[in-house]
Amino acid sequence: MQGIKRFINQLRAKSPWLLHFDCGSCNGCDIEILACLTPVYDVERFGIIHVGNPFHADLLLTSGTVNHRNKKVLANLYSQMPSPKIVVAIGACGLSGGIFREAYNVVGGIDKVIPVDVYVPGCPPKPEAIIDGVVLGLGKLQAPQERNGERKEA
Amino acid sequence: MRKTVIPFGPQHPVLPEPIHLKLTVEDERIIEAIPNLGYVHRGLERLADIRDFHQMIQVVERVCGICSVIHALCYCQGIEEIMGVEVPPRARYLRVMWSELHRIQSHLLWLGLFADSFGFESLFMQFWRVREKIMDISEATTGNRVIVSVNVIGGVRRNPDPEQIRWVLAQIDWVEAELQRLEDTMLEDYTVKKRTVGKGVLTRQQAYELGAVGPVLRGSGVAQDARQTGYAAYGELHFEPVVETDGDCYARNKVRFRETLASIDLIRRAIHRLPDGEVRTKIKGIKPPQGETVNRVEQPRGELLYYLKGSGQKTLDRVRIRTPTFANIPPLLVMLPGHFLSDVPVVTLSIDPCISCTER
Amino acid sequence: MREEIMAVSAEALVGEVAKLKVLGYRLVTLSCTELDASNLDILYHFDKDLGLKHLRLTAPKAAAVPSISPVYFAALLVENEIQDFFGLRFEGLVVDYRGTLYLEEEALKTPYCRFSLRSADQREGPAAALDAETNHPNAEKF
Numbered sequence: 001m002q003g004i005k006r007f008i009n010q011l012r013a014k015s016p017w018l019l020h021f022d023c024g025s026c027n028g029c030d031i032e033i034l035a036c037l038t039p040v041y042d043v044e045r046f047g048i049i050h051v052g053n054p055f056h057a058d059l060l061l062t063s064g065t066v067n068h069r070n071k072k073v074l075a076n077l078y079s080q081m082p083s084p085k086i087v088v089a090i091g092a093c094g095l096s097g098g099i100f101r102e103a104y105n106v107v108g109g110i111d112k113v114i115p116v117d118v119y120v121p122g123c124p125p126k127p128e129a130i131i132d133g134v135v136l137g138l139g140k141l142q143a144p145q146e147r148n149g150e151r152k153e154a
Numbered sequence: 155m156r157k158t159v160i161p162f163g164p165q166h167p168v169l170p171e172p173i174h175l176k177l178t179v180e181d182e183r184i185i186e187a188i189p190n191l192g193y194v195h196r197g198l199e200r201l202a203d204i205r206d207f208h209q210m211i212q213v214v215e216r217v218c219g220i221c222s223v224i225h226a227l228c229y230c231q232g233i234e235e236i237m238g239v240e241v242p243p244r245a246r247y248l249r250v251m252w253s254e255l256h257r258i259q260s261h262l263l264w265l266g267l268f269a270d271s272f273g274f275e276s277l278f279m280q281f282w283r284v285r286e287k288i289m290d291i292s293e294a295t296t297g298n299r300v301i302v303s304v305n306v307i308g309g310v311r312r313n314p315d316p317e318q319i320r321w322v323l324a325q326i327d328w329v330e331a332e333l334q335r336l337e338d339t340m341l342e343d344y345t346v347k348k349r350t351v352g353k354g355v356l357t358r359q360q361a362y363e364l365g366a367v368g369p370v371l372r373g374s375g376v377a378q379d380a381r382q383t384g385y386a387a388y389g390e391l392h393f394e395p396v397v398e399t400d401g402d403c404y405a406r407n408k409v410r411f412r413e414t415l416a417s418i419d420l421i422r423r424a425i426h427r428l429p430d431g432e433v434r435t436k437i438k439g440i441k442p443p444q445g446e447t448v449n450r451v452e453q454p455r456g457e458l459l460y461y462l463k464g465s466g467q468k469t470l471d472r473v474r475i476r477t478p479t480f481a482n483i484p485p486l487l488v489m490l491p492g493h494f495l496s497d498v499p500v501v502t503l504s505i506d507p508c509i510s511c512t513e514r
Numbered sequence: 515m516r517e518e519i520m521a522v523s524a525e526a527l528v529g530e531v532a533k534l535k536v537l538g539y540r541l542v543t544l545s546c547t548e549l550d551a552s553n554l555d556i557l558y559h560f561d562k563d564l565g566l567k568h569l570r571l572t573a574p575k576a577a578a579v580p581s582i583s584p585v586y587f588a589a590l591l592v593e594n595e596i597q598d599f600f601g602l603r604f605e606g607l608v609v610d611y612r613g614t615l616y617l618e619e620e621a622l623k624t625p626y627c628r629f630s631l632r633s634a635d636q637r638e639g640p641a642a643a644l645d646a647e648t649n650h651p652n653a654e655k656f
């Protein structure tokens with residue numbers, strides 16, 4: 001069993017499927033995330049596929065601030081994703097609310113609602129930084145399970 | 155026949171942003187569409203209370219990352235008008251250059267997404283590949299790819315040197331050549347026409363009365379473009395709006411494609427006439443803005459209006475932003491009924507929705 | 515402002531707007547500003563051949579303003595927006611969101627009104643903090 005689990009985890013990190021959700025972002029971060037998918041940056045060479053369905057996704061990329069209306073959508077998407085799941089928050093807004101932190105309809109960063117694994121700073125971060133964040137997230141996708149496995153074996 | 159209500163969004167693969175449409179359908183046909191907004195609402199007009207009028211430039215740039223230069227331009231022009239600040243000619247021409255670069259980048263982005271909305275993924279990739287060149291130009295001339303922050307009250311922040319200008323010219327030549335290669339596919343391809351011709355028709359009369367702006371208005375045959383008012387240096391560049399008459403998705407597609415080429419031309423003309431000199435007027439010592447003004451500029455998506463009111467304080471009393479998508483949503487609600495459910499992504503995207511603009 | 519501004523009363527509003535529509539004007543938008551504790555200032559912007567024309571209405575917060583959305587369908591979103599932001603009522607809206615176009619229950623009501631009917635201490639959370647900051651006489655510390 002353990003062997004199979006480890007095998008699956010290895011494969012998961014080889015081809016992670018990614019879901020992008022835009023909370024109240026200004027679009028700056030979104031288009032940089034989309035730019036990652038296009039020929040110049042081309043994250044598909046890492047096996048990363050952009051899907052629209054939370055039930056298929058391993059990675060959740062979120063950009064922008066959480067507000068009172070979209071926090072339910074965000075929590076919903078997160079709960080629909082199968083575990084293990086990794087959340088990557090993109091941009092100053094996703095980290096803390098950024099330039100909008102004092103606005104009345106802003107709750108704050110993504111981590112006010114769901115747990116975040118990787119923070120990518122910048123306004124907006126460059127595609128290279130986003131790819132870096134995703135790769136960091138992939139490491140986390142693999143690591144805890146392996147540790148669990150070892151402990152049980154021992 | 156029984157009516158069904160189908161929610162479209164807020165998380166949908168073809169939409170990069172959350173908008174929620176409540177579609178009432180009968181069989182497969184839509185009979186009513188009601189928008190449900192508020193997923194991106196931040197309330198940033200109200201930030202004018204705590205940020206001073208210089209800091210507000212950074213805030214208004216983040217109304218929308220795709221057309222940030224033009225937001226800042228409109229805001230700065232408004233403040234300059236109230237304060238009576240004269241902008242140096244070189245800065246006016248540079249503002250045109252950066253605005254048009256942003257327009258090209260936004261239109262290419264849209265052309266790609268539009269191709270994706272009817273499932274032509276390789277065309278999407280092609281447009282975004284070309285778009286990266288524009289992003290490179292932005293990065294080289296201003297220091298950032300998306301939110302470039304070059305406009306300040308009284309001029310612009312950066313002054314590209316002659317060598318850089320020559321490089322920009324060479325790059326946009328490349329972009330033009332690449333676009334001409336794609337023109338045939340985007341405008342003549344059988345599948346593209348099949349999905350767009352006759353879809354989402356808006357007559358000239360409807361478009362005007364519903365307050366449509368930008369390519370939606372011009373796609374229906376009304377030759378109106380805020381650049382005709384001649385702000386910045388457009389008055390000296392013999393600007394002509396691009397007009398199509400069919401009013402369907404294909405016409406809007408064509409308007410945007412031709413506008414992209416026209417923008418390349420405008421950049422060239424602006425660069426050839428680029429005067430020498432200062433790029434920024436000092437505004438130290440002038441009193442903070444007192445009075446009110448309405449300023450309009452043309453964004454990639456249409457006419458943008460800022461209403462600014464100040465009372466001689468460091469913070470403004472009111473910053474009101476009317477963005478183009480806000481004006482284009484009522485026409486969308488009129489366009490959708492009568493179409494099949496499968497046409498909704500194409501028709502919705504044809505107005506180039508920018509939700510973060512709409513809700514601010 | 516460079517363009518002409520014409521003052522209108524709430525009763526004459528719909529008539530004036532209908533007249534402009536016959537003349538071939540396009541509705542650009544409405545801009546609402548708070549004047550003092552009980553009055554709002556609404557500007558109606560119209561456009562014809564790239565020339566602007568404005569109507570100015572001073573509306574008391576408590577009274578409802580007639581909606582122009584039956585004349586110009588395009589006014590529906592912006593009138594709903596003003597309902598959200600300023601708590602003003604528009605009578606006869608084609609689609610009425612009743613103040614929930616943008617805002618959820620927990621966000622403060624009428625966020626654009628500095629002078630609220632409720633006192634500041636009844637609010638809580640970030641809203642109250644924002645209010646305290648904005649009412650501060652020298653808001654330059656940012």
Ligand code: SF4
Nearest residue numbers: 026028091092093123
């Ligand atoms: S971090 Fe900056 S670019 Fe990204 S959504 Fe926020 S304001 Fe926009």
